[in-house]
Every structure is written in structure tokens, then in C-alpha cells.
Amino acid sequence: MTPTLAVDAPLSALDRCDRCGAQAYVRVTLLSGGELLFCAHHFSEFRPGLEAASAHVHDETSRLGDVPTVAPLEER
Numbered sequence: 001m002t003p004t005l006a007v008d009a010p011l012s013a014l015d016r017c018d019r020c021g022a023q024a025y026v027r028v029t030l031l032s033g034g035e036l037l038f039c040a041h042h043f044s045e046f047r048p049g050l051e052a053a054s055a056h057v058h059d060e061t062s063r064l065g066d067v068p069t070v071a072p073l074e075e076r
Contacts, residue, residue: 011060017042027058040064 015024017039024037028050036050040061043050051057 008058011037011058019046025060025063028054029056029058031055 011024011027013023015027015037016022017024018036019042020039022039022041025040026038026043028036028038028043030036030053038046038050043059043061
């Protein structure tokens with residue numbers, strides 16, 4: 001479990017999934033005040049239970065389709 005931060009603060013490449021260590025794209029703030037970070041895969045797997053038990057879900061999985069500005073020209 002990660003320390004509580006601002007609920008809607010953007011996630012960065014330093015934020016890691018609490019389940020597997022991959023880059024986190026979802027922050028779940030629990031009603032108890034705790035916070036969990038998940039990669040898209042694990043959030044999808046645990047989504048029903050997390051949404052039922054959470055106060056807030058900050059989901060940035062839409063970023064997965066973005067092409068980085070440093071990508072080769074043929075990928076842009």
C-alpha cells in the first residue's frame with residue numbers, strides 16, 4: 001500500500017502497481033483513507049471489488065494509447 005497523496009494528482013512513470021510492479025495507471029483511494037496503485041491489467045481484474053470498496057478511482061488508462069513524443073517518426 002502506498003502513502004496517501006493528492007487524489008487527482010497525475011500518475012508518473014515512478015508510480016508502480018502494488019500487485020506486480022508495472023507502471024500504475026489507476027489510483028484507488030479507499031474509504032479508510034488508504035491508497036492502492038494498479039496497472040491497467042490488475043485494475044481490470046479487480047475492478048468490481050475495488051469500485052465497491054473505494055471512495056475514489058483516478059483512472060489514467062486512456063494514456064496507454066498515446067504515442068510518446070520521443071517515438072520514432074513511423075510510430076507517430
